[in-house]
Amino acid sequence: MGKEKRFSAEEISAMVLMKMKDIAETYLGDSVTNAVVTVPAYFNDSQRQATKDAGVIAGLNMLRLVNEPTAAAIAYGVDRKMSNYDISRKNVLVFDLGGGTFDVSLVSIENDKFLVKSVNGDTHLGGMDFENRMVDYFVKEFKTKHNKDVSEHPRAIMRLRLACERAKRALSLIPETSIEIDYLCDGIDFNSTISRVCFENLNDDLFKKCISLVEQCLSNAYISKNDVDEIILAGGSTRIPKVQLLLKDFFDGKEIYKSINPDEVVAYGATICAGISCGIIDNKNMVLVDVTPLSLHVELDPAVHTACHPSSVIPRNTIIPLSNKRVLGNTDDHWALAFIKRCFKILFPCCSYRVLACIKDCFKSLFPWTKRKRQSTNDLKVTVYEGERQTLLENNLLGSFEHSAINQPSKYQLDIDINGILSVLAKDSRSGDTSKITIIDPSRLTIQDVEMMTNEAKEYKAQDKKYEERVKAKNKLEDYANNMSERVSNYCGQTIGTKDKNMIENEIQQVLKWLEWNSKEVYDAAQYMKKLDELESKCRFIKDE
Numbered sequence: 001m002g003k004e005k006r007f008s009a010e011e012i013s014a015m016v017l018m019k020m021k022d023i024a025e026t027y028l029g030d031s032v033t034n035a036v037v038t039v040p041a042y043f044n045d046s047q048r049q050a051t052k053d054a055g056v057i058a059g060l061n062m063l064r065l066v067n068e069p070t071a072a073a074i075a076y077g078v079d080r081k082m083s084n085y086d087i088s089r090k091n092v093l094v095f096d097l098g099g100g101t102f103d104v105s106l107v108s109i110e111n112d113k114f115l116v117k118s119v120n121g122d123t124h125l126g127g128m129d130f131e132n133r134m135v136d137y138f139v140k141e142f143k144t145k146h147n148k149d150v151s152e153h154p155r156a157i158m159r160l161r162l163a164c165e166r167a168k169r170a171l172s173l174i175p176e177t178s179i180e181i182d183y184l185c186d187g188i189d190f191n192s193t194i195s196r197v198c199f200e201n202l203n204d205d206l207f208k209k210c211i212s213l214v215e216q217c218l219s220n221a222y223i224s225k226n227d228v229d230e231i232i233l234a235g236g237s238t239r240i241p242k243v244q245l246l247l248k249d250f251f252d253g254k255e256i257y258k259s260i261n262p263d264e265v266v267a268y269g270a271t272i273c274a275g276i277s278c279g280i281i282d283n284k285n286m287v288l289v290d291v292t293p294l295s296l297h298v299e300l301d302p303a304v305h306t307a308c309h310p311s312s313v314i315p316r317n318t319i320i321p322l323s324n325k326r327v328l329g330n331t332d333d334h335w336a337l338a339f340i341k342r343c344f345k346i347l348f349p350c351c352s353y354r355v356l357a358c359i360k361d362c363f364k365s366l367f368p369w370t371k372r373k374r375q376s377t378n379d380l381k382v383t384v385y386e387g388e389r390q391t392l393l394e395n396n397l398l399g400s401f402e403h404s405a406i407n408q409p410s411k412y413q414l415d416i417d418i419n420g421i422l423s424v425l426a427k428d429s430r431s432g433d434t435s436k437i438t439i440i441d442p443s444r445l446t447i448q449d450v451e452m453m454t455n456e457a458k459e460y461k462a463q464d465k466k467y468e469e470r471v472k473a474k475n476k477l478e479d480y481a482n483n484m485s486e487r488v489s490n491y492c493g494q495t496i497g498t499k500d501k502n503m504i505e506n507e508i509q510q511v512l513k514w515l516e517w518n519s520k521e522v523y524d525a526a527q528y529m530k531k532l533d534e535l536e537s538k539c540r541f542i543k544d545e
Contacts, residue, residue, distance in 0.1 A: 010445055011453055013054035018461065021058060035060040036274040038266050041067035041096070041103040042121035042293050044386050045398050045422045052419065053445050057453045063277045065419035069094035069105035070116055070290055071269030072234040072260075077109050078272055079260055087111065090229045093217075095247060096266070097210060098235035100126040104214050106221040106228075112286040118221035118317050119293045120213045125206065127168070127237040133202040134164040134194065138179065141192060148185055156185045171196045172239045200242045211246050220317055225251055233262045291317045292416055299383040299392055313414055316388065321418045382412060384422070398422065466525075473528035474515070480532060481511045484539050507538050 017037070024032045037060075039051050048065055055062040072094045080087050087109050096103040103121035107114055138160060139150045150156045163179045170177040176195045184190040200207070218225055231247065233256060238244065244256060260268065273288070275281030296314040314322070387395030413425040445453070485508045488501060511531060 010050050010054045014057035017058035033061050034063050036064050036270045038066050038068045038071050038270045040101040041069050041105055041119040042123050048421050053450050057457050066273055068266045069096045069103050072232050072265045073107040074272050075265045075269035076232050091227055092230045093228045094232045096234040097237040098126050100128050104217045115289045116291045118217050120217035130203045131164045135161055150185050153185055171199050211250050231256045234265045238262050292320050294386045297385040320416045323415045469525040473525040477528045477532045478515050481508050484508055
């Protein structure tokens with residue numbers, strides 16, 4: 001008691017996965033060890049790795065991470081196929097607006113082949129943002145009416161947020177709803193109403209941002225909106241009428257596909273992927289080709305990292321998994337030469353590497369002072385960034401790596417696996433040996449951290465199981481005592497006399513009082529079961545009538 005424990009995001013996610021694992025095991029009547037887990041398409045490398053770590057902590061063998069819109073597209077394809085609908089060539093747009101994230105993907109479906117052409121989104125845009133606008137609206141209203149700031153009271157804000165969430169759901173069905181909260185702040189009741197029009201006005205810019213991201217997704221895929229054959233909805237926030245209206249208007253009145261529940265479509269697709277991975281579903285012909293959501297950039301020379309737009313080592317929407325896509329050599333360029341090379345890449349983006357190499361050689365001949373000895377590989381630190389901003393430092397820092405396993409590596413290879421997770425290989429130009437390099441990111445969990453959290457999760461699970469057994473035993477005793485109390489009071493049989501009946505009633509009341517006195521305590525399950533056995537023994541003469 002009183003002991004404070006801080007949990008990481010991975011541990012919280014692991015708890016959710018463990019609960020889902022328990023639900024699945026209860027339903028199936030068997031143990032579950034393998035899992036396919038979906039993630040928002042716009043999750044970066046760190047978020048994907050954290051999700052994978054959470055699965056390991058939860059005791060799951062993570063078969064694959066699947067982007068949520070991709071899973072929705074698979075569900076659509078199977079649903080259409082079961083309806084004998086021709087999906088030989090279809091461009092499908094998946095609009096996935098959930099509670100906290102927004103993703104949009106353009107998927108080309110050709111029979112059993114699913115090719116993701118483009119992804120876009122925002123990991124900080126979803127239903128919670130719409131609720132926050134409502135919360136701010138009512139906080140201002142409460143302050144205007146009562147001259148009190150609700151935002152200074154965390155518990156009051158929590159209650160208001162729950163009411164706003166219910167109101168948001170209601171406004172998807174009715175044009176106006178009310179909010180009633182007793183004793184919201186300093187004993188003051190709060191009653192108000194909000195219309196669907198007001199809700200739409202509060203979130204107008206957020207709704208339009210979703211459509212803007214859809215437009216950008218199509219542009220990145222070089223596809224016109226007229227070439228989109230089907231629109232699929234995923235996520236509970238897609239039920240908002242204004243969202244559907246804006247989406248329909250953007251596609252010039254095209255009807256939205258609504259045959260699959262948007263709350264279930266992603267899980268449906270993930271289940272299909274899991275079934276195929278485990279061999280339960282016989283569909284070896286299905287091909288799933290996904291893409292990386294964000295560009296990867298590498299900094300080899302810190303002197304010029306903010307000089308101009310970074311060059312993408314792996315551009316966004318590149319098909320994954322990819323291996324040997326691009327090999328990086330140790331930089332032997334003077335800062336001026338590196339600057340010239342980057343400028344050429346901006347001015348002439350289609351310029352080949354062979355042409356750039358010729359330009360570099362000419363520049364060295366004209367300006368010999370730009371030649372310099374190759375810097376020691378032991379001093380070279382390579383930093384990896386992810387994002388689409390204009391300068392490296394504005395992008396998301398994934399981490400950095402140095403050379404420890406190989407003495408003199410001269411080439412670096414970035415690989416992205418089927419889960420969208422990055423790994424780096426270093427190659428020794430002399431021996432040809434390769435070694436996997438660990439990206440150093442202080443925010444990530446180490447192998448030791450994951451192992452420790454896995455062991456702790458097992459301990460928590462064992463504790464939870466014992467607590468659950470104790471609570472079940474306690475409830476069983478209480479239910480039996482209450483049931484027998486009613487039956488004994490109404491018992492008119494000849495099996496027992498009045499004296500024995502009074503004795504049984506007294507025993508039952510003693511048990512009920514003991515439970516009441518110890519209502520805040522949860523004893524060992526065996527203690528409850530012992531009392532239950534004793535009570536059952538004394539009540540054995542009470543027959544059903």
